[in-house]
Amino acid sequence: MENCDEAHEDLNYYLYISIVRIIARLQSKGSMTNTIMNNFLDELEQIVLSLASSLKTKVLKYFKAKNAIENPEVVELLSNFDFENPFDNFRTLKNQIKALKTCCGYIEPIEIPLGYRMENVLDSETGTYIPKLVLETYQYIPIIDTLKLILSNAEVRKAILSEQPSKNDILASFVDGDHFKSQPFFHINSHALRNFSVASISATGMKGDCCINKSRYFHICKNKIFDVMHDILCGVGPMILKLVLHHYICTSRKFTIDYLNSKIASFQYGFVENKNKPSANFPMYMLQKNDYLLSQKAMQMWVLLRAFPFIVAEKIDKGNEHMDLILLLLRIMEIALAPRVTRSLMPYLQVLTKDLTDMFRKLFPHINVINKFHHIIHYSDCILWAGPLRCYFCIRFEAKHAEIKLRAQNVHNFKNPPKTLIRICQCVQSSKWGIGDVKLERVQTLGGKTFHVQEIQSREFLLELGYEDMDNVFKCKNIKINGVEFRTGLFVCLEAAVKQRKNLPLFGKIIEILFLEENEVYFLINPYKTTNFDPHFNAFCIEVEASEHALLFITVSSFAHFQPFNQQSSQITNKTMSSINRVEVLSIKDMLRCQSQQLSTLSFCKENLQPNLNAFSRYGTVKKTLENHVQGISVLNAALKGSFNESHRKALVRIVVAELEHYFDPKTRQGFIEYRLWTIRAKLSPKNKKYSALAIKRKAQCLKESPTASDHNKELIKLCLQETFPNRRQWIIHSGPTISSIFETYPRLLDYHGEMIEQDFVSIYPNCTDKFVAKFPSIYANKILTYATENRPDVIKKIENLFVNDDAFQALIVLSLLLPPLNSSRKKGVQSKKNDRKRVILSFFILFK
Template sequence: MKCFICKCDSDAPNSLVKHLKLIHGLCSGRTLHIKCGQVGCSRSFGSFSGFRKHLNRCHLSGLFESVEDGEFSPYKNVLDTRDARDVEMVTESLEADTALSSTNIVNSCASVISDMEAAGVGQSLVNSVVISMEEIVKDIQHHAKETVIKNVFSSERDTVMCKKVEACFEELENPFTILNSEYKRSKFLSGKWETVKPIECVIGSRFDTRRNKKTGTYDQVVVQDKFMYVPILSTLESIFKSPYSTEMLKSSTFDDSTLKDIYDGSFFKGHPLFSTEKHSVQIQMFYDDFEVANPLGSKRGIYKLGAIYFTLRNFSPKWNSLLANIHLCALFHAQDVKRYGFSEILAPIVRDIRVLETDGIFIPLYGCHVHGSIVQVTGDNLGLHSLFGLVESFSARYCCRFCLAEKDDFQTEFSEDSSKIVLRTKEMHTAHCQEMAYNPSLPHIFGVKRSCILNSLMFFHTTENFSVDVMHDIFEGIGQYELKILFEYFKEHITLEELNLRILTFDYGFMERNNRPVAVNLCGESNDLGLNAVQSWCLLKNVPLMFGDLVTSDNPHWRLLLLLLQIVNIVLSPMLTQGLCVYLKHLIVDHHKLFKKLYPQKKLLPKHHFLIHYPRCIQKIGPVLHSWCMRYEGKHNFFKKQLKSFKNITKTLAKKHQNYMAHVWQASSTFNRLDIGPGKMVSLNMVKGGSDISEAVQVSREVQVMKVNWAKHSGFIYCPHLVICGKVESEMPVFYQIKSVFIVKDKLLLLTLPLCTVTFHEHFHAYEVTKMMQGFVVFDVNHLCYPKPFAIQMSYEANDTALFVVPYCYLW
């Protein structure tokens, strides 16, 4: 049986598992990822027990009995003969195994403990479990020693060989002994996995009323408010030391025809650092507040925390979607920002970035020092305004961070080409900050309340921050606002109960099974439907198929919805052109004009105004999909699910997070994981379409491959009956329906049948397709332009049998 790492042979499943643990240091836990490694088998496993069962069932030869029966032992014949030479061989083997396995066993135990802590288990419970396991292992070791001595040496306990065996058992260190306290675990993790330790910083001092336990009176005492800072430079050094960073780094090749990433935008191409230094470090920061206490409990709001994260735009968007690539920078109480502002929190960040800008850091991959800076700061509108020192009320007269348009102009000016839309500049912002400094009694000057310390950096300024957030602007703002108005209009045709029945019973397809919207409530004064972002997105793109039978194609209310969907598809596209940016600008103008024509009594939201800046932002930094808040807010879940010590909650959570990140970054399965469902080994000559697969990957038709029910790659699930977009011909996408999913030579291949794209049905905002009986087509998922699969759907109208594919972005 072959090891999938070093290809060496083992004589039994148990020996192979032992080899993986001792030689390669694989540890049990959520990060374990084992490949079978046998000829023609592509199965992978997340546990040693599942791996053993597979080997026993599929690959075990008749020379050995099943390891699962517990009868096979590499020392069975040796112990039976009890020859002195054999006993010496056992002793030498035990000594070698002891020396080799001690460290790896401890690593395995530490990995399991780290998984417990990451799952939110409290330190007291972790300590209890570790201490209990320490006692159990100690008893097992003692029992094993006595059993070996009793059966091998019987009455000859005073011999030299017996004493050697006893010494071997004594040298078997209990793996839980060095992990039985929080201090020991922290010390071990820091030494083994290079944990970047958070630093406790003082943000300010204040007077607080505290009860004197001796006198029973209440006294005024000075309290220091603190926050946790994770040094950016140390985190960067840790990232670039990892062998996985080499794979994740992308080559920055400029492309004038398409906008795929930030390096294709005009901002990057004209930047004094990023455009001149090829390997410069590009830091994208994010700020947001979140609640860690029970949102319905009495402590709601008291323990609301603020977090600053960062990602590296040097890595491709595929890798930056991993939560492991979102790093913690600062963790603080949200109420401290109101007391002291952001200057003290941002001070250590700015200090590190200045060092990065002037001195740089040494990156082993390049063999030299590399400079870097902040390339963009993203977040929701309120968070960015707070961070940048702008007004935090969107009812204010000047509430746009991109321009100086007044609030009343939002209802009439729908393009940056308007003379009333004056864009903010560095010089203008500096003048506003100076005026505020001269006259601090003013509430703000053109929306500027104070200077931002980030503007003291050499290569970053808040007026050149072009990140926008589709999640909050459209899915939690414009989309729900306009859907609510549209549903009110639908009440002329159907009742609210019938409307909700359609929403709840509509077939959204396999891909949206977890994002189905709930029933909507049209009562109340709020502008939303009470949905989260993914539910709103799911509902928005499926409304045409759900309610298209209620209106005609020339209905202006329906036209407004279709304009919004076109806008959404463009801003969510992973690849754009300059022409699409111009087209987007005209779509936004048409949409806003039609809205005011249909609903003159209703006001456009400030988020409608922010939308007019999207075309320029895309031209500056590429697809804005790569800077939205969706994945960053997913990072909050780690802190929300932890059991916490509220005495110093920021310190508790920061330490837990850094230990977890050290554990995750040492596991290869974090970055190279292919999850597959149940499957079986089949020969290509026994599979329909096997010849197409054989030709596509250049393998023999007699080779054994793995056919699976489903596979998950880069966050997307592929299974039969789903649809992929294989190419675009004459501005019309060509769709292919998945028939089978195969693993061949560690590649995920999709065996598909082409569909005929009849037309783009504008009324339903979907592509009408029909099935074809043509030959098979094979796709490698790594080469798909649009990796997210689609579902085949039908409209709600009972007599309509047409098949539709609803696009989630602009396909071109």
């Protein structure tokens, strides 16, 4: 009983902290209101006080039976049940925020005035509305204080400090991008968070230079980040899909608008995408409106684009150009939205983006592309500069603001909604980061019960882990790991395509989920055989393995991709799958995620490759390469059947180019790919080449050692001089060499009667290409003299006394006398004289032309 007072104080403190945490978590819910909060606190208060009274009664009864009720220590113990009501100071939002400041690091928003506005305010005495000036403000959240709150958690600091660059040329985060690697600041402070002070805050609008530009390491004009969500899911995607639907429904009449809506509504999106399924609200007037909006949210648009080939599969034939446009956009999305990619995919992404723009202009020549098409063209540069675009897209911000938007509908605050909402938003931040129990590895079971080991399917695997038949294990139907929900019946990707012999990913179906000791989660997986990739659905086709002993018992870390997939059951009757009676076709969501993982792990296979510079590929021939590629089977079948079209040709080129990345020796810079891409590099300027200095040196040496100029090698010399021009121009400007030195270094400039020098002149002065001086003696001189003889004999008399025999020189003198002088004084009426002179000059040139 000695520490009874101390225990009493601890009890009050822990009870106070528990109530504060409950309030913080409840305030983060979008449907919460102050009325509901107060009702909940009233009920919770009644439960706590009733529980304390009941416990006190039982303890008192016990000590009465022992005749110890008069013992001072017992009296002191019973007094601990008479604690102060902890709910009295939590009835208003102001008091709740005060408690959050004390326990959860609540950050108070700073209210900054903007100006005054006129508003009618109800007078409580007269009952009439009186105009009144009301101060207009906006709410500012201190960024530094927010970072301090987040970094106060040990788990967060550990995650930041443990971040390391990826290996094998993989781009997985900002630290893998060129900006991080080339920035001197990050070489010294690899985990730094920069602090830019704001000296002054303007009222509204852009009042001056951005404060971030004062940093030595960043400028806003150098930012290369694009938002994939707004570019594709809210821009290019709806535009393309609406134009394609307009073509199918209004032009070619493939199906009706009612058919589309019924298919969208009845499509089986599965558990994973059930919350994001698109709305079946496509009226005819929407397709006929002169805009590119489809009334779908970003996530709904993402799901609709992936599901679209399935939805209209019955009405659209394979090889349809408009469907190929959708599929091409999906391939771009696979790379742009992948969590991890390889550098070798960036040239492929550039080709895809160019093909998308070209195909769009071909199918819709009268439609102007929006600016977001231009953004997509720069995606490859953006990914190389700062890592995967998925790390920066706005979907996570939209998800965060969704609760606040929902809360705004329930607050019913018409005076100053931003002030109320920002304080509620800060309650959310306090509940997430200020409570002190932030865990980056979170496991949450969503229903289940305990079984004996001998009662479950995973018995043999558990016995190998040291369990016995009568031990208890928790079996659940669904479980959340770091916010991602797994449940029985869903599919997971077990191995990426690059690790499989046929270059097809390996999938498996979740049979059982077990939650073992120390928060270990194991999955019993039934592997499925991936038969082929269907480009028409943009999905993989799978079938269940025949052998039952192939079951796997693994953890989440063994998955090739973290998130689960849905399935789509479909009867496939085409010839490429004639041996399969019924297969399960993974949905577009699956294809995206599986191929994203395939793309991210592409470079891992390079460790096991020994490139043969004399061979075409690792498979030897083009045919074998196509047979071992995801999309190569359909290309090969089309070639054998004689139905090879433009889409098959592009697929063949992509497969071959992707295969060539394994056949280049970075040390010698030689090999099959170096030889095949020589013609492509020849058209690039040296500044766009990776080895520009070496290329310039070789070109200059080639020009110096080349044979005498002739018509046979004129174009080659001209091309070499064009490629070396930027380097030659910089050398002349900065070094100031003599003319003899220039001609000694580039002797081919003297060839072809000055044409090569004229080529450099045109490159320096592209707008001065008119050959007026060259044409003057033969064309303009005779016409000027003829005009003066017939119309201005007085001018001819003036030049008769001059001892000039050259017609061109005489024409120049006559022209100077015919044209009016330039009045350089700035007085009234000067503009009209200048205009008259321009008209005279224009008439002369029209006459002499």
